[in-house]
Amino acid sequence: MATASRALSPRGSASDSTRLRVAAAASELGYTPNPAARALATRTGTRIAVVVGGHTAHVLNDPYVARVTAATASVAASREVGVSLHWLPLHDPAELGRLTESRDVGGIILVNPTEPALATVPRSARGRVAAIGIGSRIVPSFDVDNATGTTNVLEHLLVTGRRRIAMITGPAWLPCTRRALTAYQRATEAAGTPPRLIPGDFTATRGHHAATEILTRWPDTDAIFALGDLSALGALDALRTSGVNVPGDIAIAGFDDLPYATLSHPPLTTTTNPIESITTAAATTLLDRQTAPPLTLHPSTLIVRATT
Amino acid sequence: MATASRALSPRGSASDSTRLRVAAAASELGYTPNPAARALATRTGTRIAVVVGGHTAHVLNDPYVARVTAATASVAASREVGVSLHWLPLHDPAELGRLTESRDVGGIILVNPTEPALATVPRSARGRVAAIGIGSRIVPSFDVDNATGTTNVLEHLLVTGRRRIAMITGPAWLPCTRRALTAYQRATEAAGTPPRLIPGDFTATRGHHAATEILTRWPDTDAIFALGDLSALGALDALRTSGVNVPGDIAIAGFDDLPYATLSHPPLTTTTNPIESITTAAATTLLDRQTAPPLTLHPSTLIVRATT
């Protein structure tokens, strides 16, 4: 029985002949290991937790969170482990601590945590925690390369003759916002055009207001780049309501390439956010107990549709 | 130790005083039960599987699946169990059988399975399986009340003076499609208008084509009801491109109330699909080992926006 255990485990020391015989016997007997027993014996977790900052069940409606959860669940399924979804105030060390101490949790994926929140992760647990949508030295992080994504969008706008490009940002505390902002500032500087920045929060409503504000503050704007497709679509709606011709008068581009993007009229130019591959990388790192670099960036590819 | 176990378990027979003392000691010692050990001892699963029909990772992009997964994960988290997501050919008994036999799986939520697929669920496993988006006598099912939802939409259209109402359906094998279809036929019959049916598949592309087809086959159509917001938005797009005034010439209504619905121009009239509460009901049934009626329907509420 000890031998069988070793033969079945990739790390166990068993001779090849034994390994083969065990495998044959296992398939003949229809044997499947019991993950619960294994988890009990090895004191490892049997599920991986996706943790989102915030209090309410509202996270369920966030397509970003849903995609992360679904992708994690899919990776986990192949490893015979589960996934659980939590929302909690990320600044509250007690909550997060309780989760990291739960022997049942083999890994934690933090969605868009703040740097201070990350600091509350107990040192002992850091090997079991990865973050998505952030770059941090505390735990390995995974995100879309929004600097390059932003640069690509802006270059595309410049190539198509736009010069006075306004940007609707995301929450300022989000590293991805900051990275995109830097890219925007660099691009506008290189093009010799002054930056036109309006803070946003990824929502359509905010995008709508932001576009209106842009129209009044800088009436000669000829392009709007919104971090997040929802904001872009909100802005598009505002412009159309104001009788602005898109893309004739003003071009619009978003970020993320949500399914929404193809549904607008005209369809939205955007750049992809490969959430699934980002999540898969994070989950794999956790599940295989690999050590990952502080920040892994996944490429974003420009999708030119009809708003530019 | 036996007493502590009983005191902590809701079903165990322990006196109230003991229960209280155990609870006090537990919180003082910072005791948390080990789900793996419990699963091992009780021979119950440590996760609940969400199973979607189909072969590819495409399911990850389906907002419906993502919402089901996220909601399941959230219920499961409160019970200290996990979730895993699987896509497999639902007609293949072997795959599903393997999943039901895995002692690690405490419950299975089947998303939109066909009746023949359900029949492949091993009899021994039926108590651990629930279905979403279907009505079946084989396992307990949960769905939105799309008959009433459809009726409400159609009544709204009739009240606003529409008479020649076309409908873009969903896949014919889906029970929810059939229920909605019945409601549509009943409503049009009552209103004395002949039915105008175009098959759909919930996608925007198909909705687009369907609307074009409607325009050519029944040019005097004054309303389109699409099963699924995506199809409705596709139809909206087609009408706008054809220069049709919405809602002036033709009204459009969808089903599901996806976040997309507010982003269109004009915003889409639709009726809600409470996927989260449906999923919660299914997951709770599984986790609490309750016996649920063959079909539980959750109400859909009409959301009137600007396309009607």
Added chain:
DNA sequence: CCTTGCGGTGGAAGCGCTTCCATGGGTGGG
């Protein structure tokens, strides 16, 4: 030819729970 060392093997303990079972102290009926 005997000893040392090493890799493969089986025995056995134990991971942290639940539950069967036997025991004991209480209550109600005779």
Added chain:
DNA sequence: CCCACCCATGGAAGCGCTTCCACCGCAAGG
């Protein structure tokens, strides 16, 4: 006032695995 009965309690077995440890047989070195 005693006996039967019931309910709460603790002992102990076991859920299915992993891993420590002792063991054995082999190849290499003295």
